Each structure stands twice: as C-alpha cells, then as structure tokens.
Amino acid sequence: MISLPNNNVIAASAATNNHTFSQKIYDIDTGFPVGEIKTSVSSNTKELSDGTKIVTLSKTVTISGNNQNNKTKKSVDTIKITPNGEYFINGKKLSKEELSKPLINKVSSKAQSGGLSWLTSYNEINKDYYVLRSYPDADFWLDKGIGKQLTWYTKGNYKVSDFKAYANTVSSCRSSLITLGSTLLAELGVAVLTVETVIGTISAGGAAAITAREIYSQSTTAHEAMANAYSILENAY
DSSP: OOOOOOTTEEEEOOOOOOEEEEEEEEOTTTOSEEEEEEEEEEEEEEEETTSOEEEEEEEEEEEEETTSOSEEEEEEEEEEEOTTSOEEETTEEOOHHHHHOBOOOOOOOSOOSEEOTTSEEEEEEETTEEEEEEOSEEOTTSOSEESOOEEEEEESOHHHHHHHHHHHHHHHHHHHHHHHHHHHHHHHTOSOOBHHHHHHHHHHOSHHHHHHHHHHHHHHHHHHHHHHHHHHHHTOO
C-alpha cells in the first residue's frame, strides 16, 4: 500500500516534548497536603492550506493520595482555529462571550470546610455530618458554576470521602489557574488574560505555550473532578 502525503497540510510543528508539572492538594480542614496531581502535557499544531490551525493536546494526569488510589487518566483534545477567528474544542464552537471571558481572582464569600462554594464544596456542619454541594459544570476559568446545583446532607462515608477528594482537586486547580494566569500575563506582556489568549498562545508555540498548556490542563482536570463529584450527588438519592 502506498501512503500519499496530506496536501492540505502546509506546515506542522514537531510534537512538543512532554513537560511535566505537579501540584499539592491540601485539606482545607487541616492545611496539610493530602495528595498530589502530576500532569504531563504536549501539543502538536498543524496549519492547513486554507489557514485553519489544528492543535492536538495530549494529557496524562495522575492523582496520588487524596483518596484517589493513584488514578491515571489520559485524554486528547482537538482545537480548531479558523482564519475568520472561530474557535472549536472537540467540535464545540466557543461563543464570543466564552472567548473574551477574562481571568479574575474570585474569593469565596461563604464558609465551607473545603472546595469552592460557587463550584463544588463540602461543609462539616456537625461531627461527621456533612452538606455536599456541586454544580455539574463551570466556565473555563472556574469562576462560575453552570447548571443545576445539587445538595446532599449525609453522615460521613466512603462517598463523602470521594466527594471531598474531588472538591479538593477543583480548589487546587483553581488556585493554580490564578498563579499560572499571572505568569502568562507577564510572559505575554498583556494586561488582560482571556480564553482566546490562552488557546492562541498554545497554537503559536514558543516558551509561553508551556504556561498556556498548563492553564488549559488545570481547567480540564477541574472540570473532570466536578463531573465526578456531581455524579456522586446524582446517585445519592
């Protein structure tokens, strides 16, 4: 069999060597680290003859401790950027509002034992008796919960332990987004960081793309943890 070249591709970057970063997960109750998230991520960008850019992001995440039993998950995201400025992630078109949303340093105004009150949180209201809350989804920057929030009042059990682990992961990723966002702002020399800026930086490559990939990875890891936490609440009744 003869393999023919893809004439639509006019330029392609070599697959960027995996870079690995890690972060501690802290228990809000004690302030002590309870686990670690280790992420390896790489990207490959191809430019088609019509000017469309296709970015393939490969990610491997291993969560150790934090009641996760060294869970490892691999994922691949495909980003398409068209010449007229349309952005697609895994086939879903991003709206202008989504693309222009800036990163803000939001602080919780509600008391809780752990997690983030506007996303996924838990609160021990009596000894070994908890209230668990979560939204099914959030925006890219984890600034706002999306969908119907569910609440569960329950005694401590293995489901509570799993939920707390997911909530702690979401909180840790959000903290990392703030730190990485400040780093990318400095690297790019811009005053406002938007979703479009992050994706555009990934596709452009270069040193700043490393930070941008980390930001993208933190966001997707948090979204996955939120979905898992929400599933616990959906199946609680």
